[in-house]
Amino acid sequence: xxxxxxxxxxxxxxxxxxxxxxxxxxxxxxxxxxxxxxxxxxxxxxxxxxxxxxxxxxxxxxxxxxxxxxxxxxxxxxxxxxxxxxxxxxxxxxxxxxxxxxxxxxxxxxxxxxxxxxxxxxxxxxxxxxxxxxxxxxxxxxxxxxxxxxxxxxxxxxxxxxxxxxxxxxxxxxxxxxxxxxxxxxxxxxxxxxxxxxxxxxxxxxxxxxxxxxxxxxxxxxxxxxxxxxxxxxxxxxxxxxxxxxxxxxxxxxxxxxxxxxxxxxxxxxxxxxxxxxxxxxxxxxxxxxxxxxxxxxxxxxxxxxxxxxxxxxxxxxxxxxxxxxxxxxxxxxxxxxxxxxxxxxxxxxxxxxxxxxxxxxxxxxxxxxxxxxxxxxxxxxxxxxxxxxxxxxxxxxxxxxxxxxxxxxxxxxxxxxxxxxxxxxxxxxxxxxxxxxxxxxxxxxxxxxxxxxxxxxxxxxxxxxxx
Amino acid sequence: xxxxxxxxxxxxxxxxxxxxxxxxxxxxxxxxxxxxxxxxxxxxxxxxxxxxxxxxxxxxxxxxxxxxxxxxxxxxxxxxxxxxxxxxxxxxxxxxxxxxxxxxxxxxxxxxxxxxxxxxxxxxxxxxxxxxxxxxxxxxxxxxxxxxxxxxxxxxxxxxxxxxxxxxxxxxxxxxxxxxxxxxxxxxxxxxxxxxxxxxxxxxxxxxxxxxxxxxxxxxxxxxxxxxxxxxxxxxxxxxxxxxxxxxxxxxxxxxxxxxxxxx
Numbered sequence: 001x002x003x004x005x006x007x008x009x010x011x012x013x014x015x016x017x018x019x020x021x022x023x024x025x026x027x028x029x030x031x032x033x034x035x036x037x038x039x040x041x042x043x044x045x046x047x048x049x050x051x052x053x054x055x056x057x058x059x060x061x062x063x064x065x066x067x068x069x070x071x072x073x074x075x076x077x078x079x080x081x082x083x084x085x086x087x088x089x090x091x092x093x094x095x096x097x098x099x100x101x102x103x104x105x106x107x108x109x110x111x112x113x114x115x116x117x118x119x120x121x122x123x124x125x126x127x128x129x130x131x132x133x134x135x136x137x138x139x140x141x142x143x144x145x146x147x148x149x150x151x152x153x154x155x156x157x158x159x160x161x162x163x164x165x166x167x168x169x170x171x172x173x174x175x176x177x178x179x180x181x182x183x184x185x186x187x188x189x190x191x192x193x194x195x196x197x198x199x200x201x202x203x204x205x206x207x208x209x210x211x212x213x214x215x216x217x218x219x220x221x222x223x224x225x226x227x228x229x230x231x232x233x234x235x236x237x238x239x240x241x242x243x244x245x246x247x248x249x250x251x252x253x254x255x256x257x258x259x260x261x262x263x264x265x266x267x268x269x270x271x272x273x274x275x276x277x278x279x280x281x282x283x284x285x286x287x288x289x290x291x292x293x294x295x296x297x298x299x300x301x302x303x304x305x306x307x308x309x310x311x312x313x314x315x316x317x318x319x320x321x322x323x324x325x326x327x328x329x330x331x332x333x334x335x336x337x338x339x340x341x342x343x344x345x346x347x348x349x350x351x352x353x354x355x356x357x358x359x360x361x362x363x364x365x366x367x368x369x370x371x372x373x374x375x376x377x378x379x380x381x382x383x384x385x386x387x388x389x390x391x392x393x394x395x396x397x398x399x400x401x402x403x404x405x406x407x408x409x410x411x412x413x414x415x416x417x418x419x420x421x422x423x424x425x426x427x428x429x430x431x432x433x434x435x436x437x438x439x440x441x442x443x444x445x446x447x448x449x450x451x452x453x454x455x456x457x458x459x460x461x462x463x464x465x466x467x468x
Numbered sequence: 469x470x471x472x473x474x475x476x477x478x479x480x481x482x483x484x485x486x487x488x489x490x491x492x493x494x495x496x497x498x499x500x501x502x503x504x505x506x507x508x509x510x511x512x513x514x515x516x517x518x519x520x521x522x523x524x525x526x527x528x529x530x531x532x533x534x535x536x537x538x539x540x541x542x543x544x545x546x547x548x549x550x551x552x553x554x555x556x557x558x559x560x561x562x563x564x565x566x567x568x569x570x571x572x573x574x575x576x577x578x579x580x581x582x583x584x585x586x587x588x589x590x591x592x593x594x595x596x597x598x599x600x601x602x603x604x605x606x607x608x609x610x611x612x613x614x615x616x617x618x619x620x621x622x623x624x625x626x627x628x629x630x631x632x633x634x635x636x637x638x639x640x641x642x643x644x645x646x647x648x649x650x651x652x653x654x655x656x657x658x659x660x661x662x663x664x665x666x667x668x669x670x671x672x673x674x675x676x677x678x679x680x681x682x683x684x685x686x687x688x689x690x691x692x693x694x695x696x697x698x699x700x701x702x703x704x705x706x707x708x709x710x711x712x713x714x715x716x717x718x719x720x721x722x723x724x725x726x727x728x729x730x731x732x
Contacts, residue, residue: 065566065567126493193585194584194585196576196579196582196587196588197579197584197585199568199572199576200576200579202566203562203563203566203568203573203576204557204561204562204576206526206531206557206561207555207557207576207628209529209531210529210531210550210553210555210557211550211579211580212547212550212580213579254567257567258567258612258614259567259568259569259612260566260567260568260572263567433649436649437649
């Protein structure tokens with residue numbers, strides 16, 4: 001399906017540049033005119049696609065969480081036969097064949113028929129949803145292309161119908177923007193009113209059913225929202241790339257937040273920005289198809305989110321991993337030094353080479369960690385360049401050693417039930433385990449010491465007493 | 469329903485199941501299950517994998533279509549007595565990466581009370597917070613659910629059911645893969661619920677703990693092999709009938725039963 005969309009976008013590009021191949025860089029006044037919304041037509045188009053992006057971003061959040069993201073794709077492809085049929089039938093009903101309401105009504109009806117077909121195929125056969133989506137999408141789209149060819153042959157001026165496939169925001173007029181605006185407000189209202197019901201539906205369908213929520217009806221409402229957004233988006237983005245506005249903003253917003261309301265807002269913002277900037281780009285580069293431009297802007301925003309998203313972005317995660325590695329090094333160094341000093345006495349310095357053989361770390365990594373600990377005042381080099389713990393280093397090290405031993409005991413006594421709870425990077429064991437459990441472990445540690453006759457710590461600061 | 473002529477409904481009986489058969493694509497999952505559960509009982513449902521235990525719970529709540537049978541909850545259909553039933557689904561049934569907080573999940577248990585289209589108010593959040601305190605994870609209220617451990621996830625689900633203040637609770641493997649502390653906490657809550665007169669039906673896997681936890685058991689393997697008080701029903705003989713040759717744990721189960729007899 002991805003490759004199909006890519007092929008479509010390539011075709012769109014190829015088709016529009018057949019007549020006039022010149023793509024030139026816009027002049028500065030042109031940039032100014034577009035970005036400052038000075039030109040009336042461009043303003044209508046840009047604000048219209050922005051509203052569309054906002055609505056699609058919001059609705060897309062829920063469909064993404066409901067794992068129905070591709071349903072939007074099937075739905076938008078399924079609108080094509082409706083457009084063609086509406087165009088053919090309209091004159092016989094005494095309506096203008098290219099009147100937008102007629103075409104969009106046709107689109108909506110056949111889109112809904114597509115969704116029903118998917119549900120039908122899925123529920124009545126044992127086919128999985130992806131197969132059902134693939135069948136319905138291709139059959140409807142194929143039928144749509146055929147009907148469009150008929151329309152082109154039988155009726156004179158069917159030119160312009162292709163804009164529903166690839167999108168042509170430039171054809172948008174004031175009333176279209178009004179339509180998009182109203183639909184956007186409508187989706188916002190429906191989502192606001194049904195926020196908790198839709199959340200429950202997406203999170204836990206089984207529980208929702210058991211509480212008596214009509215899951216099918218809620219799903220239909222959600223699909224209805226997708227229908228609305230898709231229909232109003234046909235003109236601007238085109239049915240082939242409409243899915244991008246439904247999926248990309250929502251997926252991008254997941255990198256920024258873990259909160260559903262914020263996710264919806266961020267998704268709307270990304271969709272809105274994508275629509276606005278995409279329309280601006282297509283106004284500046286007249287020969288590049290608008291739908292493709294909007295998608296490209298959206299995917300740039302997605303890429304930025306994926307890299308720099310504050311919650312799950314690649315950079316943030318790399319930083320977190322680095323912090324984790326450092327904290328592991330930190331513990332290894334201090335614990336290693338503590339244990340060596342425990343057997344040799346507090347004054348004995350430890351040569352670097354010995355520390356290096358203690359763990360499988362590179363000398364570079366070890367040196368860096370020593371430097372960090374030195375800056376924090378936890379270790380120092382004595383006169384023969386050997387490493388010693390400072391008094392605060394000793395306190396910290398004894399705490400770490402103590403905690404490590406408690407964790408070890410926990411693993412010995414509780415490994416069968418919950419090894420997953422072991423979290424050595426946590427600040428303190430009591431943040432993870434219950435107080436009763438820790439008391440139990442402390443008791444065990446004391447017992448072990450007594451039984452095995454481990455000598456008490458030679459240091460002035462006793463590990464157990466300090467940490468407990 | 470009241471129009472039934474076969475038998476007068478008993479509105480004190482938390483659960484009454486007659487001739488329940490559920491089938492997936494013509495292959496029966498449970499057949500002819502009949503069962504009465506009296507009030508204030510803590511009931512364990514036990515059986516091998518694929519015995520239809522989850523399907524049984526789901527059929528009680530009309531979540532799966534039933535081929536035949538009648539189910540009454542406090543003498544009424546599930547549809548009418550839904551507000552008196554609390555459900556704890558299997559932990560794996562949802563995506564724990566969903567962008568909501570622990571408190572959000574617990575308030576979902578109150579959505580029925582709050583009503584369609586109405587916002588969640590402070591008193592609802594307070595009730596949810598109390599339920600979280602009760603299961604011992606009050607301090608996690610504002611955490612994202614993706615950060616919870618398995619035991620904490622299970623406690624969250626339990627809190628979501630508790631906040632409903634139902635009379636009959638149906639729990640699908642609440643003890644599956646939880647840590648010892650969580651297991652203890654859940655058992656404690658189950659006992660408190662029993663004392664408060666609530667009826668709880670729990671799908672359970674660990675035969676060791678059956679005699680310790682449950683007043684009565686239902687041994688299920690597509691059909692009800694036996695059901696009744698743990699002392700009389702949880703026997704080697706019945707377990708063999710339920711598990712067939714698969715049961716290597718049998719001796720341990722008998723051992724557990726003996727332990728219980730000694731302590732009584």
